[in-house]
Amino acid sequence: QVQLVQSGAEVKKPGASVKVSCKASGYTFISYGISWVRQAPGQGLEWMGWISAYNGNTNYAQKLQGRVTMTTDTSTSTAYMELRSLRSDDTAVYYCAREYGVNWFDPWGQGTPVTVSS
Amino acid sequence: QSALTQPASVSGSPGQSITISCTGSSSDVGGYKYVSWYQQHPGKAPKLMIYDVNNRPSGVPDRFSGSKSGNTASLTISGLQAEDEADYYCSSYTSSSTPLFGGGTKLTVL
Numbered sequence: 001q002v003q004l005v006q007s008g009a010e011v012k013k014p015g016a017s018v019k020v021s022c023k024a025s026g027y028t029f030i031s032y033g034i035s036w037v038r039q040a041p042g043q044g045l046e047w048m049g050w051i052s053a054y055n056g057n058t059n060y061a062q063k064l065q066g067r068v069t070m071t072t073d074t075s076t077s078t079a080y081m082e083l084r085s086l087r088s089d090d091t092a093v094y095y096c097a098r099e100y101g102v103n104w105f106d107p108w109g110q111g112t113p114v115t116v117s118s
Numbered sequence: 119q120s121a122l123t124q125p126a127s128v129s130g131s132p133g134q135s136i137t138i139s140c141t142g143s144s145s146d147v148g149g150y151k152y153v154s155w156y157q158q159h160p161g162k163a164p165k166l167m168i169y170d171v172n173n174r175p176s177g178v179p180d181r182f183s184g185s186k187s188g189n190t191a192s193l194t195i196s197g198l199q200a201e202d203e204a205d206y207y208c209s210s211y212t213s214s215s216t217p218l219f220g221g222g223t224k225l226t227v228l
Binding site for chain 1: 121153156164165166170220222
């Protein structure tokens with residue numbers, strides 16, 4: 001079945017970087033893009049950006065421009081999201097999701113909690 | 119960009135119908151047919167329930183339906199069941215070529 005499996009929880013200090021992975025299986029990886037969405041504790045969903053698994057083109061949310069980088073490794077069907085200069089308000093669960101059509105995401109990874117604390 | 123506007127909470131009794139609204143503008147909800155809805159149970163990842171305003175993925179019960187009028191999209195759940203209790207989020211494509219989520223609605227089944 002189609003699934004996305006993400007890397008495990010992370011704890012980082014302010015100013016550090018985090019890199020989360022998302023391994024896809026059950027479909028042709030390069031046929032769809034991957035979006036990253038985060039959810040701060042008790043809050044709603046925030047779209048972070050998108051990467052084409054076909055050619056690596058990216059589109060990042062304006063508020064994260066300059067701090068986020070999304071990449072893919074087609075040899076292992078894995079997408080990566082790196083966020084730099086971490087702040088306490090980056091504490092959230094980070095999800096990857098396959099963008100199956102225009103603005104619809106299915107399936108989602110299980111989520112990766114990232115805690116930023118000194 | 120501010121989040122699309124959803125009611126913070128809605129409730130209904132088993133068997134009843136409820137509707138969750140999602141209000142945006144002509145630059146998002148009103149301008150495109152690309153509205154989707156997600157269900158999220160506590161501690162779980164979101165699950166796609168509706169795409170392209172009113173289409174259900176396979177496996178989603180036909181009790182779930184979507185619609186749109188002007189700048190407001192709606193998710194209707196008929197024949198409420200206990201397992202429908204969850205948070206629901208809408209999402210719309212925008213004129214910035216990016217998605218925008220709603221603030222989320224907590225559905226309580228009484």
